[in-house]
Every structure is written in structure tokens, then in C-alpha cells.
Amino acid sequence: MRPLLVSLALIGMAITGPATAGQGVVELSVDVSKTGAKIDRNIFGQFAEHLGHGIYDGIWVGPDSTIPNTRGIRNDVVDALRAIRVPNVRWPGGCFADEYHWRSGIGSPRVVTLNPNWGGVIEPNSFGTYEFMDFLDQIGAEAYISVNVGSGTPREAAEWLEYLTTAQPTTLARERAANGHLAPYQIGFLGIGNESWDCGGNMTPEYYLSQLKIYSRFVRNFNPVQQDKQQMLKIAVGPGGGEPRWTEWTEAIMRAYQHHTWSWDIDGLSMHSYTVGQWPPSFASTNFGEAEYSQVLKLTLAMDDLVSKHSTIMDKYDPQKKVALVVDEWGAWYAPLPGSNPGFLVQQNTLRDAILAALNLNIFARHADRVRMANIAQMINVLQAMILTDKEKMVLTPTYYVFKMYAPFQDSTFVPIALDAGTYTHGNITLPRVDAIAAKDTTGKLWLAITNLDPRQTIEVEASLAGITAKSATGETLTAPKVDSVNTFDAPNTVVPKPFTAEVQGAKLALKLEPKSVTVISVKQ
Numbered sequence: 001m002r003p004l005l006v007s008l009a010l011i012g013m014a015i016t017g018p019a020t021a022g023q024g025v026v027e028l029s030v031d032v033s034k035t036g037a038k039i040d041r042n043i044f045g046q047f048a049e050h051l052g053h054g055i056y057d058g059i060w061v062g063p064d065s066t067i068p069n070t071r072g073i074r075n076d077v078v079d080a081l082r083a084i085r086v087p088n089v090r091w092p093g094g095c096f097a098d099e100y101h102w103r104s105g106i107g108s109p110r111v112v113t114l115n116p117n118w119g120g121v122i123e124p125n126s127f128g129t130y131e132f133m134d135f136l137d138q139i140g141a142e143a144y145i146s147v148n149v150g151s152g153t154p155r156e157a158a159e160w161l162e163y164l165t166t167a168q169p170t171t172l173a174r175e176r177a178a179n180g181h182l183a184p185y186q187i188g189f190l191g192i193g194n195e196s197w198d199c200g201g202n203m204t205p206e207y208y209l210s211q212l213k214i215y216s217r218f219v220r221n222f223n224p225v226q227q228d229k230q231q232m233l234k235i236a237v238g239p240g241g242g243e244p245r246w247t248e249w250t251e252a253i254m255r256a257y258q259h260h261t262w263s264w265d266i267d268g269l270s271m272h273s274y275t276v277g278q279w280p281p282s283f284a285s286t287n288f289g290e291a292e293y294s295q296v297l298k299l300t301l302a303m304d305d306l307v308s309k310h311s312t313i314m315d316k317y318d319p320q321k322k323v324a325l326v327v328d329e330w331g332a333w334y335a336p337l338p339g340s341n342p343g344f345l346v347q348q349n350t351l352r353d354a355i356l357a358a359l360n361l362n363i364f365a366r367h368a369d370r371v372r373m374a375n376i377a378q379m380i381n382v383l384q385a386m387i388l389t390d391k392e393k394m395v396l397t398p399t400y401y402v403f404k405m406y407a408p409f410q411d412s413t414f415v416p417i418a419l420d421a422g423t424y425t426h427g428n429i430t431l432p433r434v435d436a437i438a439a440k441d442t443t444g445k446l447w448l449a450i451t452n453l454d455p456r457q458t459i460e461v462e463a464s465l466a467g468i469t470a471k472s473a474t475g476e477t478l479t480a481p482k483v484d485s486v487n488t489f490d491a492p493n494t495v496v497p498k499p500f501t502a503e504v505q506g507a508k509l510a511l512k513l514e515p516k517s518v519t520v521i522s523v524k525q
């Protein structure tokens with residue numbers, strides 16, 4: 001259920017008027033006794049496709065590399081990802097998944113193939129099933145495997161799952177053991193195809209549905225510990241936007257789900273939505289000003305309408321919200337960096353992206369009853385990445401720090417807030433000045449995440465807290481000198497969080513939010 005208070009706040013925002021300067025203190029109120037849905041930790045999921053340097057160089061350097069590694073996997077990257085508590089990683093694609101044949105990536109020697117989707121480069125398959133599962137083990141995340149529906153077969157996918165999950169001494173299990181892993185793996189999530197309406201085979205909803213039913217029936221997880229509890233969740237291909245062809249797609253899948261029989265089922269419907277503006281992507285990822293800053297943030301806020309639109313369709317066929325909306329590709333998609341291979345989707349990551357990430361995470365949290373999983377695209381060196389690498393060098397992006405600051409929201413309980421946000425205007429773009437969410441973590445501690453979108457004005461926020469007596473409120477704030485400030489290999493600390501303290505004034509907190517900043521605080525009682 002979308003909290004009424006937030007909706008009222010948005011109406012309030014719309015009638016507040018366009019002026020930026022001269023707007024007073026922003027009032028925010030939270031009543032901790034009014035809680036909403038759980039903010040599933042899986043909305044902080046990641047996506048790692050065989051694309052550019054996302055896997056090779058980004059994760060995998062091979063055991064003989066001079067770059068410190070554990071069984072070929074970079075130690076610096078593992079340490080950084082552990083610190084943001086990555087809940088799950090979607091792999092091996094993306095479009096790559098519908099051309100991936102898992103047997104190319106097991107045993108020795110590996111089958112060398114091509115990657116026609118992404119630059120037509122050689123795919124050595126050195127990073128395959130064993131390496132992916134080892135990587136997950138090292139970072140402490142769950143597997144979200146996308147199986148090949150486009151150019152594979154149900155049998156191929158079923159055998160991959162048997163290879164991964166059976167505890168019985170089948171031929172495939174023996175092969176897994178011979179390849180280094182005796183025990184069955186746990187697979188948390190199964191993606192049945194990727195963008196099957198486009199790069200995944202340009203299917204009609206009806207054709208995809210017939211495939212979905214077959215894959216859902218036959219691609220089984222045999223792991224004994226995943227039979228009753230911790231069952232593998234099956235995620236169907238869902239929409240890629242809000243236009244009629246996507247709403248028809250959601251209608252078709254959900255209508256079929258409503259009447260599904262014992263022989264097939266789904267637990268999630270995927271949705272892909274990039275902040276892109278137009279295709280091909282034309283916004284520059286660096287060296288931009290306030291105009292592009294405000295345009296991109298305006299575009300990203302459309303995620304809320306898109307989620308609402310598809311949630312409304314899902315509600316019609318699944319009022320109990322059994323099927324999650326899984327936003328398993330989201331983030332900013334800009335023009336490739338000049339001089340980079342355009343097929344590698346290389347872009348910089350600025351303070352604007354940190355704010356964009358916070359706004360989207362807030363949207364997912366407000367829709368936490370339906371959005372129970374999301375995967376930012378992509379984890380390393382591709383699109384809106386957490387981490388950039390260049391040989392032995394590694395740098396953490398502004399987006400990384402937002403994920404780190406938001407980690408306490410994983411599995412927290414949403415607390416609705418009322419917010420009179422006001423507006424910030426640049427040219428013909430008007431945005432809320434402030435966006436915020438609140439949640440209680442599993443220990444009952446209250447957390448607030450507040451973003452000041454205005455790149456020029458410090459904003460004072462007065463937060464009234466009902467049901468809690470605050471003794472102190474501290475946390476971190478993330479900002480930088482410019483909207484396009486970046487962290488580089490040579491200057492990695494331009495956009496990093498710094499300590500933040502709110503003033504406690506009786507039952508209220510007074511916060512001074514720096515321009516263009518993301519702030520996360522916890523309240524001590």
C-alpha cells in the first residue's frame with residue numbers, strides 16, 4: 001500500500017509553487033507507530049553481465065594475475081562489495097544470458113566463444129558457473145541466475161539447475177564435484193529469459209508465456225534445503241516501459257498467472273527501466289551543468305509512475321501481492337565515454353548519480369509491498385557502476401557510497417512520513433526540493449534518508465518525531481563541490497560521505513542539508 005501521507009505531501013509539493021529561493025524550513029513528520037511494508041534487502045541487488053569490463057578485469061583477473069586475488073577474483077573488489085552488503089547478483093545477463101550456454105563455462109579447457117551483443121569480442125568463458133558461485137561466496141550474496149530462453153532449450157536450463165543444485169549422485173552432480181564443488185549450490189532466484197520482447201528473441205507475450213510455462217515446470221531446483229523453506233523464486237520477463245506494448249505484456253503475464261495451474265508458477269515479474277532520455281543515450285556522464293542535472297533527475301522520478309502503473313495492473317490479477325515486481329535493470333544510461341568501445345557501455349559516475357540512486361531507492365521503498373527486488377545496472381565498469389577498475393587500480397563511485405549509506409535499510413520496516421518538500425526549479429524543470437524516507441531496522445532503530453535536490457541552496461529540515469524520544473541523531477552526508485564531481489583513480493575522495501549530526505530540539509530534529517546532498521541518519525533514543 002502506498003502511504004497516504006507521502007501522496008498528500010506530493011500534492012502539497014505541486015501547489016507550493018516554482019520559486020526556489022525564499023522557501024522556508026522543510027517540515028517533515030514521522031510517527032514510528034505507523035509502519036508499512038518490509039523494505040526487502042533484495043532491492044539493493046546488483047547486476048553483473050558479460051559486457052565490457054564488467055566481469056573480466058572488474059571481477060575476474062585470473063589466479064596468475066599480479067593483482068591480489070583469491071582463486072582469480074579481485075580481493076579489492078570483494079572487500080568493497082562486502083562493505084555494502086550486496087544481497088544478490090544477477091548473472092550472466094542481460095542480453096548475454098539469452099546467448100549463454102552454461103557448458104562453455106565449466107571444466108577445463110573452457111570453450112572460447114564470442115560476445116556478439118557487446119562489441120563482438122572474444123568470450124573466454126574463464127568466468128563460468130564455479131567462478132560466479134565462488135565470487136558470491138566471497139562477497140556473501142545470493143545467486144540470481146538468468147537462464148537462456150532465447151537461443152537455449154528447456155533441457156539445457158534444466159540440466160544447468162540439476163548440475164547446480166542436486167545432492168544426489170547423478171552424472172551432472174559428479175561432474176560438478178569433479179569441477180571442484182561437491183556440495184549442491186543454493187540458487188535464490190531464477191530469471192526465465194531476459195527482455196524476451198526484444199534482445200531475448202522478440203517474442204509476443206503469448207509466445208513468451210508458452211515458454212515461461214515450460215521453463216517454470218521443468219527447470220527445477222533440487223537442493224534439499226530449498227524445498228520447503230528458502231525456495232528458489234522464479235522471475236518472469238516483464239515490461240520495459242510504460243507504453244501500450246509493455247502494459248499489454250504485464251496484463252498478459254498476470255492474467256495468465258491468475259489462472260495458473262499446479263504445473264507452473266512465478267514469484268516475480270521483472271521490469272527494466274533506465275534513466276536515459278532517448279535512444280541512443282546522449283546525456284554526457286561528466287562535464288555537465290545544472291540543466292542536465294535537473295533534466296536527468298526529472299527523468300529518473302518517472303520511475304514512480306512506472307512502478308505504480310504496472311503495480312496497478314498486477315493488483316488486478318494478484319491482489320494479495322504474491323508476485324513481486326522485480327526492477328532488475330535500472331540506473332542511468334549515458335553516452336559512452338569518448339574513446340571507449342561503444343559496446344562496453346563505459347560511463348563516469350558523478351554526484352548526480354548518487355542523488356539519482358537515492359531517489360530510486362526511495363521510490364522502491366515506498367512501493368516495498370510490491371517491489372521486493374531490484375538490481376542496479378551494472379555493478380562494475382558498466383553503466384551506473386558501484387566500482388570502476390583500471391588494471392590494478394580501483395575507485396568507488398558516488399553511487400557506491402549511497403548503497404553503503406543505505407545498507408541499514410535492508411530488511412527494515414517502512415515508516416511513512418509527511419513531507420512538505422517545496423520545489424526547486426531550473427529553467428522549465430521543477431523538482432521537489434527534498435525527498436525522504438524513514439524506516440525502522442530490525443533492532444527498532446529509526447533511520448531517515450533525506451536528499452536535498454537543490455544544487456544551490458542549503459535546506460533546513462525540521463523533523464517532528466512522534467512515538468520516540470530522540471537523544472541524538474547522527475549519520476553521514478554525501479555531497480561534493482559540483483553536480484558533476486567524480487571520484488577518479490587519482491582523486492578518489494572527491495565524493496565521499498562525511499559525518500553528519502542533527503540537532504535535537506525537544507521532540508524535533510533540526511537538520512541542515514547541504515546543497516545536492518544525500519544524508520542518512522539514525523536516531524538514538
Ligand code: AHR
Binds near residue numbers: 049095199329
Ligand atoms: O544492461 C545492458 C543491457 O540493457 C542488458 O543486457 C539488457 O537486458 C538491457 O537492454
